[in-house]
Structure formats: structure tokens, C-alpha cells
Amino acid sequence: MKKQSTPPVILITNDDSIFAPGIHALVNAVRPLGKIIVVAPDKAQSGMGHAITIGQPIRLQKYDGFGPDVEAYQCSGTPVDCVKIAVANILPAKPTICVSGINHGANHSINVIYSGTMSAAVEAAVEDIPSIGFSLLDYSWDADFSHVEKYIREIVSAVLKSKKLKNYCLNVNIPAKTKQAIKGIKVCRQANAKYQERFDERKDPHGKKYYWLTGEFVNFDKGKDTDVAALKNNYISVVPVQFDLTNYPHTNHTKKLLENIHEEG
Amino acid sequence: MKKQSTPPVILITNDDSIFAPGIHALVNAVRPLGKIIVVAPDKAQSGMGHAITIGQPIRLQKYDGFGPDVEAYQCSGTPVDCVKIAVANILPAKPTICVSGINHGANHSINVIYSGTMSAAVEAAVEDIPSIGFSLLDYSWDADFSHVEKYIREIVSAVLKSKKLKNYCLNVNIPAKTKQAIKGIKVCRQANAKYQERFDERKDPHGKKYYWLTGEFVNFDKGKDTDVAALKNNYISVVPVQFDLTNYPHTNHTKKLLENIHEEG
Numbered sequence: 403m404k405k406q407s408t409p410p411v412i413l414i415t416n417d418d419s420i421f422a423p424g425i426h427a428l429v430n431a432v433r434p435l436g437k438i439i440v441v442a443p444d445k446a447q448s449g450m451g452h453a454i455t456i457g458q459p460i461r462l463q464k465y466d467g468f469g470p471d472v473e474a475y476q477c478s479g480t481p482v483d484c485v486k487i488a489v490a491n492i493l494p495a496k497p498t499i500c501v502s503g504i505n506h507g508a509n510h511s512i513n514v515i516y517s518g519t520m521s522a523a524v525e526a527a528v529e530d531i532p533s534i535g536f537s538l539l540d541y542s543w544d545a546d547f548s549h550v551e552k553y554i555r556e557i558v559s560a561v562l563k564s565k566k567l568k569n570y571c572l573n574v575n576i577p578a579k580t581k582q583a584i585k586g587i588k589v590c591r592q593a594n595a596k597y598q599e600r601f602d603e604r605k606d607p608h609g610k611k612y613y614w615l616t617g618e619f620v621n622f623d624k625g626k627d628t629d630v631a632a633l634k635n636n637y638i639s640v641v642p643v644q645f646d647l648t649n650y651p652h653t654n655h656t657k658k659l660l661e662n663i664h665e666e667g
Numbered sequence: 668m669k670k671q672s673t674p675p676v677i678l679i680t681n682d683d684s685i686f687a688p689g690i691h692a693l694v695n696a697v698r699p700l701g702k703i704i705v706v707a708p709d710k711a712q713s714g715m716g717h718a719i720t721i722g723q724p725i726r727l728q729k730y731d732g733f734g735p736d737v738e739a740y741q742c743s744g745t746p747v748d749c750v751k752i753a754v755a756n757i758l759p760a761k762p763t764i765c766v767s768g769i770n771h772g773a774n775h776s777i778n779v780i781y782s783g784t785m786s787a788a789v790e791a792a793v794e795d796i797p798s799i800g801f802s803l804l805d806y807s808w809d810a811d812f813s814h815v816e817k818y819i820r821e822i823v824s825a826v827l828k829s830k831k832l833k834n835y836c837l838n839v840n841i842p843a844k845t846k847q848a849i850k851g852i853k854v855c856r857q858a859n860a861k862y863q864e865r866f867d868e869r870k871d872p873h874g875k876k877y878y879w880l881t882g883e884f885v886n887f888d889k890g891k892d893t894d895v896a897a898l899k900n901n902y903i904s905v906v907p908v909q910f911d912l913t914n915y916p917h918t919n920h921t922k923k924l925l926e927n928i929h930e931e932g
Contacts, residue, residue: 450718451718452716452717453718454880455880456713460880461875461876461878462878486880487864487880489864490866491878516718516747521780528777560925561924564924587925587928589921589922592913594911596794601751612725613727614724615719615720615721615752617755640921640925642914642915642920643912644912645912647780647789647909647910647912649908653856653907655830655907656837660825660854663821663825
């Protein structure tokens with residue numbers, strides 16, 4: 403790896419687009435910590451997961467909405483594309499850290515696999531760039547981010563100061579602003595939860611059916627050590643995230659299952 | 668869970684679209700094993716990862732290309748949308764199994780996080796439907812699938828007969844057809860590999876820049892127990908896949924890192 407420059411170079415992206423208040427709050431939160439470069443989608447890309455753009459080219463355009471001290475680009479691709487093109491074509495060397503968000507809405511538990519914000523952070527970790535995805539439990543465009551900046555600055559600062567772990571990635575979810583102060587930070591595991599989907603069937607003006615994805619969040623996990631539990635108790639949840647999807651506990655069962663399939667079976 | 672019907676109900680999807688030869692080969696491979704229902708994208712959705720369609724509705728249309736014994740729908744959504752709408756709106760009960768593919772191209776190692784084919788399988792596992800994603804190491808539309816059907820039928824049959832593990836998902840990659848016969852099946856772990864990206868910069872006829880994502884595959888993993896190693900030696904690789912992304916080994920480090928951030932820090 404190339405030697406990091408001083409001060410730290412902080413790559414910022416998200417999935418709600420470069421125009422979202424959340425990414426502007428994130429830039430403000432970490433601005434004192436280093437040189438900021440933003441590469442973020444030019445339109446909402448929520449729920450894009452780890453999608454990349456293969457079948458068509460992508461576009462980049464300079465964006466000056468963060469002021470003269472922040473180099474910023476809006477990108478026509480997905481959040482993961484933004485990280486890829488930032489690392490491959492825009493930055494002269496790998497950034498010191500990548501921070502993604504602040505997402506307008508929760509990315510705890512199963513949401514981590516759907517979230518473009520978290521997938522961008524995971525993509526940075528694949529590149530061995532320490533990364534943190536930040537999400538606020540408030541889906542509103544006008545969400546109040548005033549209580550989060552201090553925490554974000556301290557978390558990013560702590561990661562910048564610490565020993566660098568390989569492929570390090572954190573999923574940070576922050577309770578929405580209420581009258582009650584946030585109680586603190588809990589390092590957690592991903593809760594075992596999912597969405598119970600329902601597709602809302604409608605008819606267009608021409609009589610043809612179409613479907614809207616809707617669903618109820620269902621938490622199967624009674625554990626007190628989960629992100630969902632921490633957030634419910636007004637803590638910030640922090641889950642370290644990996645991208646080795648191997649299900650090691652299922653390995654032996656699978657070996658037995660397949661041992662009778664032979665070459666000429 | 669609702670009781671499963673007999674014979675098994677096999678939900679089939681992919682990411683190369685319902686028109687891809689790979690999904691037709693997959694239907695042929697498993698047709699003797701149960702009742703087939705296909706819900707697959709109406710256009711190529713490679714690299715869509717775990718994307719879902721949130722901002723717009725999706726469409727479904729009956730498709731008769733698999734013959735009269737196969738109920739099939741083409742869907743305007745992502746591979747994950749296909750699984751969601753199949754389970755929520757099309758099937759009267761959860762299918763016995765979900766198989767995805769056969770992908771035109773490898774989904775070993777890091778590809779699992781980008782692949783729509785594998786994300787569809789993972790989505791089924793989230794629904795606790797046993798699932799298997801199949802991929803052939805041949806990107807060609809005219810890929811030769813003649814050597815894979817026997818293996819696929821036997822793997823699916825073995826999973827159907829076995830004890831049901833919770834959230835069970837397999838990532839199966841199959842060597843491309845060559846003169847050498849496949850040596851057998853190896854249950855593996857996901858290799859630690861990534862793409863070294865390069866964005867190819869071009870100018871459109873109006874002088875504006877655009878970028879094509881390209882990249883070289885880089886395998887950092889010398890392990891003999893990886894999917895990449897198995898495939899290199901002409902074995903079918905099988906990796907059990909999970910969706911708990913918690914990086915447990917990074918938990919203690921993260922706790923220490925953040926322990927000095929307090930409420931009024």
C-alpha cells in the first residue's frame with residue numbers, strides 16, 4: 403500500500419445522493435479531521451445493496467455544494483461504483499478512511515445487506531480502507547442530525563487513531579433525535595431479523611397491474627447484545643462488518659450431504 | 668411455517684434474465700425433482716447484488732418459454748425482488764427450495780457480494796427457504812451447459828433429501844466445459860480475493876467524459892481449501908453462505924476503541 407498522506411484523507415459517500423442533508427451533516431462532522439473528498443450518487447440509490455454498473459458507462463460531474471475546501475463529485479453509478487471510481491480514478495492514493503452516510507433511515511440487522519450506504523462501506527473494506535457507515539433512525543429528508551455530529555466525529559477520530567485492522571468496517575446506527583439524550587455506544591452483533599414482505603397490487607390507467615414493495619420489519623432475535631436491542635434502549639449501535647460470507651458451521655453438514663456424488667455418479 | 672406440499676416446489680430465478688440459456692438449463696436439470704415455478708428478471712441484472720426496487724413499482728408478466736408444465740413469470744425487478752414477490756404474492760406457500768442460475772460466469776470468492784444470482788439465493792435463505800446458486804465459469808451466452816445438469820440434479824436432490832438446516836444456502840461454481848472431466852465436488856470456503864479496478868475513460872460524440880468499469884481479478888489467498896483453488900483443479904466448488912455479516916473477531920478491538928466516548932464526551 404502507498405504511504406498515507408498527512409492529514410488523513412477522508413472519502414465520503416452515501417446512497418441517498420449528494421444532495422441529501424445526511425451527507426452534508428457527515429461532511430460537517432468530519433471536516434475538522436482531515437482532507438475531505440466526496441464521491442456520491444447523483445440520485446437516490448437506497449436499497450441498491452452491493453450493485454455495480456456493468457452494462458452501461460457511468461458519468462462523473464464536479465459538485466461545489468460543500469464549499470471550496472471540499473473536492474466533490476456526483477456520480478451516475480451506485481454507491482459501490484462511487485467507491486470504486488474514487489479509488490481507481492480520482493484519488494492519487496488510497497484514502498485513510500471511508501465514511502458513508504449519514505443514511506436517512508436504519509441500517510441495523512438485515513438492512514445491512516440491502517443498504518447502499520453499508521455496501522459502499524463494505525466495498526472500501528474490500529479495498530482494505532477502514533470504513534464506517536453511519537445511519538440515523540429517521541427516514542425523513544428533514545431529519546434532525548444535530549445530536550449526531552459529535553458522536554460521528556469521535557468515532558471517526560477513534561478509528562483514525564487506532565491500530566489498523568485488516569478489512570475493518572463498522573455499521574453505526576444512531577437513534578433519532580428525541581427529548582431523551584443518547585445513552586452511549588454499544589458494540590453489538592447483527593440482530594436476526596427480516597422483512598415480512600407484501601407487494602401492494604395496483605392497476606395503472608391502462609388497466610395493467612403493477613406492484614409496490616412494502617413490508618413489516620420482524621425481529622426474531624431476543625438477544626440483548628444485538629444492534630436492534632441497543633437502539634431500542636437509546637444507545638448508538640456499532641457492529642463490526644465482514645464480507646467473508648462462508649457459513650463455517652454449515653460446512654460439515656454440507657460435506658456429508660454431498661459425499662456420495664461422484665464423478666460418474 | 669406452512670406445511671410443504673408433495674412433490675417439492677422448486678422456485679427458480681437468476682440474474683441473466685429469463686431468456687438466458689443458463690436458466691433454461693437449470694429448469695431442465697431439476698424438472699424431474701418437483702413442481703417448478705420460475706420468477707426471473709425480464710432483462711440482464713448481473714452485478715445487481717442485493718439490490719431491491721424501492722422508488723418505483725415492479726411489473727410481472729407470464730412467460731411460456733419453459734413449456735406448459737412450468738409456471739413462469741418475467742419480472743421487471745432485481746433478482747432479489749423476484750424472490751420476494753414469488754414468496755409474498757405468487758406462491759401459495761413457501762417453496763421447498765430455491766435454485767438460482769445457472770449464472771453465465773463465475774460467482775466464487777468476492778463475486779458472491781456483487782452477484783444478483785447469489786443474492787437471490789441469499790434472499791431465499793433469509794426467508795428460511797433452502798437455496799442454491801449455480802454458476803458456470805463461462806461468461807458466454809452460448810456457454811455449453813451439457814456437463815452440469817447431472818451434477819445440479821444430484822446436488823439439489825441431496826439438499827431436498829437432507830435434514831433442513833436453518834437459513835441454508837450454497838454457492839456452487841462449476842468449471843467450464845473442457846476436454847477434461849470434472850473431478851468431483853469440494854466443499855470450500857470463500858477465497859480472499861478482489862478486483863483491481865480500472866475505469867476506462869472515453870469521450871462521447873459531444874466531448875463529455877464517461878467511464879466503463881473494468882478490472883483484473885486478484886486472488887490473495889494461497890489456501891488449498893478455497894473455492895478458487897477447487898475450481899482451478901477442475902472441481903466443482905461448494906461454499907455454504909450466511910448473511911450474518913457481524914465480524915465477531917473485530918468485536919473486542921472495537922469495544923476498546925470506542926470505550927472512551929461517553930454521553931457528554
